[in-house]
Amino acid sequence: MSALVAALVAAAATVTVLMTATAVVARRVGRLAVVDVVWGAGFVLVALVAAVVTTVVDAGGGGTVAQRWLLVLLVAVWGGRLAWHIRSRAHGLLGPGETPPEDPRYAQLMEGKPFSYAVTRVFVTQGVAMFVVALPVVVGAAVAVPASSWQRWPIVLGVVVFAVGLAFEARGDAQLAAYKEIPKPERPPVLDTGLWAWTRHPNYFGDATVWWGLWLVGGLGSGWVAGLATVVAPIAMTYFLAFATGARLLEREMMQRPGYPEYAARTSMFVPRPPRRRAG
Incomplete structure (x- = not known):
């Protein structure tokens, strides 16, 4: 298996597992807005997995090592800051033990609808979007x-x-x-x-x-x-x-x-x- 194919498969699997776990957590806590925190952090995980898989499969012979880990660093800085900011914004005005309310966007989306509706409209949609948007990072990890x-x-x-x-x-x-x-x-x-x-x-x-x-x-x-x-x-x-x-x-x-x-x-x-x- 080439480094590029391995990286693409690994990225798709990572996004699938991540969004499935996020859906489970969202159902448990009753808030779809947890997916917003996962959005930034998810790209960091995808970048890291793509870099590690490419390194293992290709032993450094395909993509350039410096470019590969530069991408991981850049995505980590952006995604980490974004995830922290969104989480801090949601909890900033709450007292001890209080739970953040649902984001009005998701509340309006889910009005009168079962959770299965959110699976396709929120988690599957964002998972596909995450995989597509992450393509430059995944390809950059594997192509010289x-x-x-x-x-x-x-x-x-x-x-x-x-x-x-x-x-x-x-x-x-x-x-x-x-x-x-x-x-x-x-x-x-x-x-x-x-x-x-x-x-x-x-x-x-x-x-x-x-x-x-x-x-x-x-x-x-x-x-x-x-x-x-x-x-x-x-x-x-x-x-x-x-x-x-x-x-x-x-x-x-x-x-x-x-x-x-x-x-x-x-x-x-x-x-x-x-x-x-x-x-x-």
């Missing part, structure tokens, strides 16, 4: 970096793009957390300062940018063929974050809040740009 030094530029560029995306995501989350700590009587109706003055969803934009960086490192960094075969991953992640389960879905709720339509009129939804001037 082109020998010519000029062909390695995507790896260097990818690390830079990844760092920019991670900083954008982390800073956006930090600014939102600080905004929520302001007592409600003094809190502005809308967060429109810092990165939030340039985009209404800096954390989502940063998340998408991270995966374009990982594609450059693991996909395009392994050659043009690998790059073309895995470009679906950052495209899919960007689509999810901007138009499917991310920004666009959140906008439906936010547009009902006072001041948000005016904020939306002057601020880009996703890609950062200088804000328009306030009317009047």
